[in-house]
Amino acid sequence: MTDLLMLTEAQMRRIEPFFPLSHGIPRVDDRRILSGILFVIRNGLRWRDAPAGYGPHKTVYNRFVRWSRLGVFNRIFAELAKDGDGVLMIDATHLKAHRTAASLLKKGLLPRCIGRSRGGLTTKLHVICDGRGRPLRLLLTEGQRNDNIGARALEPVLPQARVLLADRAYDSNWFRQTLDQRGITPCIPAHAKRKHRPPHDPVLYRQRNRIENMFARLKDWRRIHTRYDRCADIFLAAITFAAIFIFWINES
Numbered sequence: 001m002t003d004l005l006m007l008t009e010a011q012m013r014r015i016e017p018f019f020p021l022s023h024g025i026p027r028v029d030d031r032r033i034l035s036g037i038l039f040v041i042r043n044g045l046r047w048r049d050a051p052a053g054y055g056p057h058k059t060v061y062n063r064f065v066r067w068s069r070l071g072v073f074n075r076i077f078a079e080l081a082k083d084g085d086g087v088l089m090i091d092a093t094h095l096k097a098h099r100t101a102a103s104l105l106k107k108g109l110l111p112r113c114i115g116r117s118r119g120g121l122t123t124k125l126h127v128i129c130d131g132r133g134r135p136l137r138l139l140l141t142e143g144q145r146n147d148n149i150g151a152r153a154l155e156p157v158l159p160q161a162r163v164l165l166a167d168r169a170y171d172s173n174w175f176r177q178t179l180d181q182r183g184i185t186p187c188i189p190a191h192a193k194r195k196h197r198p199p200h201d202p203v204l205y206r207q208r209n210r211i212e213n214m215f216a217r218l219k220d221w222r223r224i225h226t227r228y229d230r231c232a233d234i235f236l237a238a239i240t241f242a243a244i245f246i247f248w249i250n251e252s
Helices: 009-018 030-043 057-069 072-080 147-157 173-181 202-219 232-249
Strands: 087-097 115-117 120-130 135-142 163-165 185-187
Touching: 009 030, 009 072, 009 232, 030 057, 030 232, 057 072, 057 232, 072 232, 087 147, 087 202, 120 147, 120 202, 120 232, 135 147, 135 232, 147 173, 163 202, 173 185, 202 232
Parallel strands: 087 163, 163 185
Antiparallel strands: 087 120, 115 120, 120 135
16 A cells, blocks of 8 residues: 555645545545545546555545535645746646547536647646746636737736746737736747847746746646546646646655
């Protein structure tokens, strides 16, 4: 059983203050169940295929869905990722939607954040990260949405910083003005069609590979690389929990 536990006791101590209180019958061991959730997300398994060492697969699945909708993973992420390092990066990536996720594409009250792009049915993950490539803000949209739409949605929650790095997709007047108003220096290459091209620091811009590396590490987790979850909130919770484990409690 020890080999199956992905979370150490030290990591559990960092996140357990955010767990809901247990009422009545004590709930099944948190460390075991949360390790089972991480194991399923990392390996791209169906919930029913979770190793028996984690306990009944319905218990693992129900705990994940219940805590996702209670906002437990969001609160952990918000607390751990609240402090940046003065440097921001923004970018987006496409995540392929499996047919099981897209089977109810037009049904339901809540948006599913699945759309058609060049890669077929996809979801787009927009991320703001710090200078070390650790995610600070996460957002899902339909796959065909322009990067600037994600930037507009994330703009109200931009952390304080000295500089923001982004590629040419974010070269727009409104975004540059917003950053200037917040006292953030944009390091964004200008579009070739611009008559007057704002300068940027090419040496600093090279650090933008860190957000690309962050996407690569997230996509190593197979239930993130391919979306199997029909509900966008559950899929985002999986991404959030993986980001907590990879970037905020596994390396600190």
